[in-house]
Amino acid sequence: MSGEKTVNPGITRRGFMKGAAALGALGVTAGGIATATSSLAPTNAQAESEEHVAYTYHQSHCGNMCALACTVRDGRLVCIEPNSAMAERRYKTMCLKGVSEVQHIYSDKRIQTPLKRVGERGAGEFEAVSWEEALDDIVSQIKDIQQSFGKDSVLVTTCAECDVPFLATILEARTCANNNGIDIGTGNGLDPATGMGWGFAMSAQEPRDWVNSRLVLNVGNNFCESSLANARVMFDAKDAGAHVVTVDPHFSTTACKSDEWIPIEVGTDAALFLGMTTHILDNNLGDQEFMAKHTSLPFLIDTKTGMLVRSEEGIVDEAAKAEAEAAGTEYMPFYPFLVIDEDGQKKPYTEAANPQLTVEGTFDGQQLVSVYSKLCESQKAYPTSWAAEVTGISQERIEALAEEYAAGPSSLCVGWGGSDKLSNADITGHAAAVLVAVTGNIGKPGAGVGVYVGAQYAGYAAGFGEWAIPEKYGLMPGPADLQMRELRQTDIVHAIVAVGDLLAQKVGNMKLTEEWTKTIDLIVTADVYFTEGAKWADYVLPLTSRFEYDAEVGNVKNGYNHICLQEKVLDPLFEAKTDLWFQRELAKRLGYEDALPETADERVAAIMAGCTENVTLEQLKENQGVWPITGIENPRLVATDYAFYTESGNMEVYYQNLVDFNQALPQWEENIEAYPGNPEREKYPLQLTNTRTRFRIHNQFNDSAWLAQYYTPTVHVNPVDLEAQGIKTGDTVRLFNDRGEIKVAVAANEAIRPGSARLYEATTADYTVAGNMQDLTNDTPIERGAALMMGPVAPFSDTIVGIEKA
Ligand code: SF4
Secondary structure, three states, X not given: OOOOOEEEOOEEHHHHHHHOOOOOOOEEEOOEEEOHHHHOOOOOOOOOOOEEEXXXXXXXOOOOOOEEEEEEEOOEEEEEEEOOOOOOHHHOOOOHHHHHHHHHOOOOOEOOOOEEEOOOOOXXXXXXXXXXXXXXXXXXXXXXXXXXXXXXHEEXXXXXXXXXXXXXXXXXXXXXXXXXXXXXXXXXXXXXXXXXXXXXXXXXXXXXXXXXXXXXXXXXXXXXXXXXXXXXXXXXXXXXXXXXXXXXXXXXXXXXXXXXXEOOOOOOHHHHHHHHHHHXXXXXXXXXXXXXXXXXXXXXXXXXXXXEOEOOOOEOOHHHHHHHHHHOOOOOOEOOEEXXXXXXXXXXXXXXXXXXXXXXXXXXXXXXXXXXXHHHHHHOOOOHHHHHHXXXXXXXXXXXXXXXXHXXXXXXXXXXXXXXXXXXXXXXXXXXXXXXXXHOOOOEXXXXXXXXXXXXXXOOOOOOOOOOOOHHHOOOOOOOOOOHHHHOOOOXXXXXXXXXXXXXXXXXXXXXXXXXXXXXXXXXXXXXXXXXXXXXXXXXXXXXXXXXXXXXXXXXXXXXXXXXXXXXXEOOOOOOXXXXXXXXXXXXXXXXXXXXXXXXXXXXXXXXXXXXXXXXXXXXXXXXXXXXXXXXXXXXXXXXXXXXOOOOOOEOOOOXXXXXXXXXXXXXXXXXXXXXXXXXXHOOOEEEEEEOOOOOEOOEOOOOHHHHXXXXXXXXXXXXXXXXXXXXXXXXXXXXXXXOEEEEEEEEOOOOOOOEEEEEOOXXXXXXXXXXXXXXXXXXXXXXXXXXXXXXXXXXXOOEEEEEEO
16 A cells, blocks of 8 residues: 555546546545445435426527426436427527537536645646635635746636636736637638628627528538527528528538538648639629628829728817716727729729729829729639639539629638638638628628637627626736737746646647646646546636536526526535636635625625616526527628628728738638648648538537437548558547647548548547647648737647658
8 A cells, every 4th residue: 555545445546547537526524425426326216205396498509599398307317308488499409419418417427626736737637625725725826826936827728618607807917819719710701801700700680691692602511510599591492492502522411411522632622612702703693782882902002012091181089088088098980991982083992982892093193993893803713714723623513603602692611620720710710701701691691701610609699797706806807818829838827727628638649748737836627527637737726517506596698589498406516616606705805705696695696787678587597597599589690781891891801911921812721730732741741621521519528428329529531541551440540740649539431521530629539549630730830920910820620740650
């Protein structure tokens, strides 16, 4: 027993670590050991049982937010079903992930008790401690660190499914910028044109509107895997007569359910859009009126500077001016962009009767060209013959697709998950914006653009209130100016409080992350399950799942076109505590005793006090926790008045901030690593696609035993790429590049494009033979990254690897 600390009778320190791969599996409670197995022990069939149904919601992350009816028998969750009170049958949904929660919340990977690191960082050696001891020490260390290095030396990171809105504020800590470059690749290029989409390309109309489209052009989106709600509406659209075309390098689940699959070379979506635009311009298939009146295409560019030309006379918005004066801020008039009107005169676009699209010449001694004329010139480099060569799609098919798209109404779905994590994804988004602008496929039934992932995100939403931290404390969150990749190159951060798996999920090139963690004085991971990133923590704290609460209600959110209430389904399991309790306890120790609501009920009251729908908490409870939002009878449309959220109010496709990068209009650029002619592909012949699956949401459900019956991490590769090396399905292979290696099972799959390998994102080392997918992924920022709306993309899919039998 030498060197083995006993943490509980019969369980040695070493046994504890090895037996429970996730360490938290066998926790310590006051009464002894609580195990998942004991929690799942059968009830006494003869005994009288207590049974009730509680209503809550599931994930916002897949975009569906299914409303659930949860049956609890004798304190155990025994059944989950769709909530029958949703307004229509279409909303009564759930998938296998929801069903699996009956087992998943009792998983052996649950963190059951607070853990403190006792070995080397990353060695995975912990001992159980009390919440009191853990929190006292954490707060004491944070205070010391902030005194020595400043408040912003503490980094708070969160995940989409946690509920810690006060955490960064009470710690006055910094947070990471722009989602660490995740999901923003396409939005970087698309959203500046419309002013919508929040940088995530979420500017789509509700996908229910696809029934009004003649063409639904889906480029790189695999919503039949990743977003149940969209799968349903895709079939509705097909039934209504829409032509659903999926463009994807791989024969994805969505491709196989579409009317047509068009295979494309990886990372060349922008080339497809550029080629389509050229064909539309060359053949005068565009929407001239939309271009002239609702886009920046007639705006004039000074050919010397590349900048748009503005009127010298500003327009003053008196109401906004008065507001600014009252607030003591400076008011700036708007200087409108100039166009050439039908009378040949230079005018502010706001005054022009019929702005001219084709303009090139000298006006008042200034050499000017319209954005449209510049676009026509720029597009000469991208004929459909060129696009065919780059994309691998025939010239005829590109031209026919362009004609069909231009005829409209057409919806253009762009991707999250794989294609947006390429280095040139912003060019894809920008080229998509130009395609939309020249055809006017936006702002009318059946015509929209965006990721469309998750009907919930694009559906109707109510406004809510939120608990306000009393001003007397003067608390403010710290800066959010750097992504984790950038922070990793500095010594700014000395402590990390991570709710969710920051370290293994949010940044590529994991070896660098491992090195970085050695420089951090304090790492705290608070989570429901023990993830790979938790292995580097000094403290690992158990939080409750979405089903457990210590109050009658936990939260209220927008679901898919409904307000959804989170009722308590179960008491907290093991020693897990709610997200609110965790934040309150930190606040108390920092001296902000009453900064946060005492109970979740109190917070929910504050949320509902600001609700913009005419519903009370009592009504919500009476209606099984759900309430339809006003207007949901019809699909939600956006920009129907063509008033875009840009400076001019028009769709702005000319990006002045990218003039120095020659990307004011989209110019073709290959990926940094994953392009066909890269000489490195001699060594690393496969592009590693990082995609999403119906079996997980990022790294969530990795640990669901029920789901693991159907899927365990496997790299899928086309048989032609395996046969050459004598590799067959079921073998373990080594994937490798200059950054690292992993070992994982392989399957031959003809659905994968030759030259590629597909692995689902968040494949972590606990579930592979060896290594985490992020050991391989690319973290190289593109040169223009800092100039982009959301900063540099995380180019996880711009990764090439070699493969050999392990
Ligand atoms: S994962 Fe998404 S689709 Fe599945 S049950 Fe949860 S919310 Fe619904």
